[in-house]
Structures are given as C-alpha cells and as structure tokens.
Amino acid sequence: MSAMIDEIKKRRTFAIISHPDAGKTTLTEKFLLYGGVINQAGSVKGKATAKHAVSDWMEIEKERGISVTSSVLQFEFGDCCINILDTPGHQDFSEDTYRTLMAADSAVMVIDASKGVEAQTRKLFKVCAMRHIPVFTFINKMDREARDTFDLLDEIEKELGIPTCPVNWPIGSGKAFRGVYERESREIELFEDTMKGTRMGTVRRIPVEDEGVSRFVEDEAREQLLEEIELLDGASAEFDQELVDAGELSPVFFGSALMNFGVETFLNHFLTMTTSPLPRVSDQGVIDPMEEQDFSAFVFKIQANMNKAHRDRIAFMRICSGEFEAGMDAWHVQGGKKVRLSQPQQMMANGRKMIETAYGGDIIGIFDPGIFSIGDTITSSPKHYAYEGIPTFAPEHFARVRQVDTMKRKQFIKGINQIAQEGAIQIFQEFNTGMEEIIVGVVGVLQFDVLTYRLKNEYNVEIILEKLPYEYIRWVENKDIDIKNLRGTSDMKKVKDLKGRPLLLFINSWSVGMTLERNEGLELTEFGRE
Numbered sequence: 470m471s472a473m474i475d476e477i478k479k480r481r482t483f484a485i486i487s488h489p490d491a492g493k494t495t496l497t498e499k500f501l502l503y504g505g506v507i508n509q510a511g512s513v514k515g516k517a518t519a520k521h522a523v524s525d526w527m528e529i530e531k532e533r534g535i536s537v538t539s540s541v542l543q544f545e546f547g548d549c550c551i552n553i554l555d556t557p558g559h560q561d562f563s564e565d566t567y568r569t570l571m572a573a574d575s576a577v578m579v580i581d582a583s584k585g586v587e588a589q590t591r592k593l594f595k596v597c598a599m600r601h602i603p604v605f606t607f608i609n610k611m612d613r614e615a616r617d618t619f620d621l622l623d624e625i626e627k628e629l630g631i632p633t634c635p636v637n638w639p640i641g642s643g644k645a646f647r648g649v650y651e652r653e654s655r656e657i658e659l660f661e662d663t664m665k666g667t668r669m670g671t672v673r674r675i676p677v678e679d680e681g682v683s684r685f686v687e688d689e690a691r692e693q694l695l696e697e698i699e700l701l702d703g704a705s706a707e708f709d710q711e712l713v714d715a716g717e718l719s720p721v722f723f724g725s726a727l728m729n730f731g732v733e734t735f736l737n738h739f740l741t742m743t744t745s746p747l748p749r750v751s752d753q754g755v756i757d758p759m760e761e762q763d764f765s766a767f768v769f770k771i772q773a774n775m776n777k778a779h780r781d782r783i784a785f786m787r788i789c790s791g792e793f794e795a796g797m798d799a800w801h802v803q804g805g806k807k808v809r810l811s812q813p814q815q816m817m818a819n820g821r822k823m824i825e826t827a828y829g830g831d832i833i834g835i836f837d838p839g840i841f842s843i844g845d846t847i848t849s850s851p852k853h854y855a856y857e858g859i860p861t862f863a864p865e866h867f868a869r870v871r872q873v874d875t876m877k878r879k880q881f882i883k884g885i886n887q888i889a890q891e892g893a894i895q896i897f898q899e900f901n902t903g904m905e906e907i908i909v910g911v912v913g914v915l916q917f918d919v920l921t922y923r924l925k926n927e928y929n930v931e932i933i934l935e936k937l938p939y940e941y942i943r944w945v946e947n948k949d950i951d952i953k954n955l956r957g958t959s960d961m962k963k964v965k966d967l968k969g970r971p972l973l974l975f976i977n978s979w980s981v982g983m984t985l986e987r988n989e990g991l992e993l994t995e996f997g998r999e
C-alpha cells in the first residue's frame with residue numbers, strides 16, 4: 470500500500486447542513502476545539518475568531534458583490550484528516566451551497582431539537598439523497614426545552630424519507646437534561662453544565678443499571694428512559710453500516726454543541742461510521758481513489774472577480790484521486806489542454822494558506838485564468854477521463870431582466886452569459902424569442918443583487934429586474950417530447966436554458982402535479998442533468 474493511498478484513506482470530507490441557527494457554526498467550532506485547532510481558553514472567543522475569519526472573507530466578497538465562499542476547514546483528529554465543507558446559509562444561500570455537497574463524501578445534518586426539520590435542511594437533504602451519500606444527524610440544543618424525541622425522529626423519517634437509528638438517546642431536555650444513554654454500551658453519558666461551553670467538561674459515564682445512577686438522574690426520568698428504550702429497541706431500525714453507506718439509514722446523536730456535550734462522542738462514532746474518499750463516476754467508468762495512482766479533480770465552484778480585471782478567478786476543486794503538487798501540470802479535459810496548477814490554496818479556520826501538496830479527498834483553490842467551468846475535470850492520467858457533470862439545481866426566484874441603455878446590448882449579453890457560466894445565476898429564454906427577453910433564475914435572492922452589481926461594475930451595464938411570481942421549475946426529462954403540444958396549467962411558462970433544454974415554470978406546486986396528470990409519460994425533475 471503506497472503512502473499516498475494511506476494519506477487518502479485518512480481523509481474524511483463532509484459537509485455540515487442545517488437550517489440557519491440550528492447550530493452549524495457552533496458545532497463546527499467545537500469540532501475545531503476537539504481537533505485542537507482552537508484551544509479551550511479561546512473557546513468562546515474561538516467562536517468569534519472562527520466566525521471572524523470566515524466573515525472577513527465574506528465581507529470582502531460582499532463588497533465585491535460576489536456570493537459567499539464555501540470555506541473548507543482542515544484539521545487532524547485521531548488518525549483522521551478532516552475536511553469540513555461549509556454550506557453557506559441565511560441570505561447567502563445559493564446554488565453554490567448545493568454544489569458544495571457534490572464535493573462531500575458524507576453530510577452531518579444539524580437539527581434544532583425544539584424545531585425539528587426546517588426548510589433549508591429539507592432542501593439540502595434532497596441533494597444528499599440524490600447522491601446517496603451517508604447522512605448523520607446531530608440533534609442539537611438539548612440543553613433547551615426540546616420536542617418529544619420520538620416525534621422528532623418521526624418527522625425526520627416522514628419529511629425526509631430516511632429511516633433513523635439513534636446511537637444515543639436523550640434523558641430529558643432543557644433544565645431537566647441529564648445526559649444521553651448510549652445504546653450499544655448501555656451507559657449513560659452524564660450532562661454537565663459547562664457554563665455555555667466556557668469549560669471543556671469531563672466525560673463521565675455510568676452503566677444504566679448502576680445503583681449510582683440515582684445520584685444524577687431522578688427516578689422518574691430513569692423510568693421514562695427505560696420505557697423509551699424498550700419502545701425504541703422494538704421499533705427503530707437496527708444499525709446497519711451498509712445502509713448508512715448507501716444513504717438509506719441515518720445514525721442519530723443528541724447533544725448540545727454550545728455546552729460541549731455529546732460533540733466528542735459524536736466525532737468518535739461518526740469518524741468510524743463515515744467514509745474515506747469515495748469512488749466517483751467518470752465517462753470511462755468508476756475511478757476508485759484507492760486504486761487510481763494519478764491525480765484527478767473536478768471543479769465545483771468558481772470564485773470570480775478576485776480583482777476587477779475579472780479574468781482573475783479561483784477555481785475550487787475536489788481532489789478525487791492521487792496526489793497534488795503545487796505548480797504541477799495536468800490535463801484539463803474539457804479544455805483539451807495541458808494546464809499548470811498554480812497558486813494552490815486552502816481555506817482554513819484562520820484564513821487562507823498556500824499549500825504544497827494535497828491528496829484525494831482534499832479541496833483546493835487554484836488560480837484560474839478564466840479557463841475552467843463548473844464540473845470540469847483536471848487529471849494527470851493519460852486516460853483523460855471526465856467526471857460526471859454537476860447538475861443544475863432548481864432556482865426558486867425568477868426575474869425578467871432588461872437593460873436600461875439598449876445601446877449596450879453587446880456588453881449586456883456578454884456579461885450575463887459569463888456570469889451564468891460561472892454558475893452564479895441561471896438564464897432562461899422563451900422558446901421563440903432571442904436574447905431580447907431574458908429570465909434569470911436564482912437559488913437565493915442575494916444573487917439578484919450580485920448580478921446587478923457585477924453587470925454594473927464589470928460590464929458597465931445597468932439593468933432593471935422585474936420579479937416574476939414563479940417558484941417551481943422543472944426540467945423536462947423526455948427526450949422526444951414536443952413542448953408545443955404539452956398541456957399545462959394557465960400559470961405555466963415554457964422556457965429553455967442555455968443548453969437548449971426545455972423547462973417549465975410554475976407558480977404553485979399544485980400546477981406541477983396537474984401538468985403531470987394531463988400529460989401521460991411526462992417526466993419532470995428538479996435537477997438539470999448534463
């Protein structure tokens with residue numbers, strides 16, 4: 470086994486997904502704390518620092534009118550080298566958030582115990598499900614009043630359609646939170662108030678049958694626990710690593726990121742249950758990082774406009790196999806050319822750093838002189854294979870775009886096409902019109918501002934955006950369909966994307982169902998595939 474393969478085996482590359490405020494940042498920070506990246510004394514400050522480093526970068530990007538970077542944090546924990554991919558949320562939610570998931574091998578889904586499954590979790594989970602990657606659930610904020618545990622699990626199973634397997638089980642919540650019961654060892658891990666995480670806390674375990682439990686857990690709570698465990702053992706799915714690997718069973722953990730409770734336990738379990746870099750599909754078959762010796766990577770994000778000259782961009786790529794060395798030459802498959810991979814950098818908790826080497830599973834940013842597109846493959850293999858493209862994700866906000874000064878037609882078309890190629894926006898046209906009527910679709914509304922800002926700044930074109938009421942978009946999968954004859958609803962609009970693929974826009978979800986009913990055999994999807 471080569472040293473390179475050993476390095477790749479150590480990698481765990483995952484994304485953390487959640488609805489805003491569920492505790493993603495706090496949990497990430499606690500991972501860093503346990504990974505020794507930030508120290509205890511700096512814990513509370515550490516949060517500020519971690520957030521600060523990331524948000525500084527965000528500010529710069531915002532000023533430049535670009536969407537927020539999906540940063541990557543790398544650190545060692547035990548024998549593993551962890552790469553955490555951050556998925557921007559809040560108003561920064563954009564297609565990049567989805568694309569980031571294409572670079573991950575698994576996902577940690579953080580859920581607020583008082584809220585359950587929320588809108589953004591649902592959307593992000595769908596992308597994980599599409600890729601069949603393992604999803605681990607961390608139910609957070611147990612130190613606050615939580616919803617009934619069975620209800621929470623039921624909701625995950627029903628709303629997300631994935632069976633769950635609790636690895637541990639909470640004993641009470643809020644002021645009555647006493648800890649978690651670990652099913653395999655039949656031990657209770659006792660909760661300790663760490664003053665909002667200002668202290669690390671000691672991990673104390675006690676067998677559930679031990680007499681001493683009564684010193685920490687009230688009789689009533691213990692009885693309830695035993696009842697719930699009995700119910701659980703009868704009703705819940707058993708842990709099955711194969712199902713977890715296939716993304717068909719989600720192991721569930723409970724804890725409180727803020728209080729440092731359950732985080733280390735989660736990490737220890739998670740790192741044995743999650744996967745090292747997975748094989749990826751290419752046009753020449755599956756490429757397995759444990760066998761492929763050559764370097765290969767694909768671009769999942771492009772950060773444009775690092776300076777105003779515009780041709781200065783960073784292409785973020787996920788290394789799929791082999792070893793990367795700064796300045797190496799490799800083949801850019803889509804461009805059909807050899808390229809030098811220079812100025813490689815990694816986003817770290819404390820800023821960016823230049824790197825010399827990286828391995829399968831790692832994420833790097835490469836200087837892009839304007840040649841890469843999202844989904845492109847770069848490889849040093851003489852086979853020149855190309856990885857499967859990244860799908861286009863359904864935008865949720867639409868606007869008609871017009872330019873103020875019609876004399877600037879050329880710049881407008883050029884600008885809007887380039888921005889679309891970078892993947893910041895999607896553009897659609899009606900079937901019989903040319904470029905005079907352009908509909909722009911975005912995943913997060915911030916992208917409209919980005920578009921307006923960038924067209925003005927980089928192309929000197931002012932635009933007017935007229936918001937359209939569509940909320941649902943579906944790509945038509947059928948190859949041989951005559952769009953003209955499609956029988957839709959009155960709110961439906963037929964358009965095509967840049968690649969000429971037909972799509973339907975709808976105002977409400979009811980119309981999607983109605984259109985499917987009216988056209989037998991019609992296949993619609995939320996992901997535009999190559």
Ligand code: G4P
Nearest residue numbers: 487488489490491492493494495609610613725726727728
């Ligand atoms: P996000 O990245 O998912 O958006 O969430 P973030 O970690 O920023 O957490 C959102 C809020 O929830 C923060 O409070 C954070 O302190 C709190 N929080 C996170 N985990 C826990 C937990 O386990 N228990 C409790 N009780 N609270 C938790 P905030 O007041 O909005 O921010 P801050 O002033 O504390 O920074």
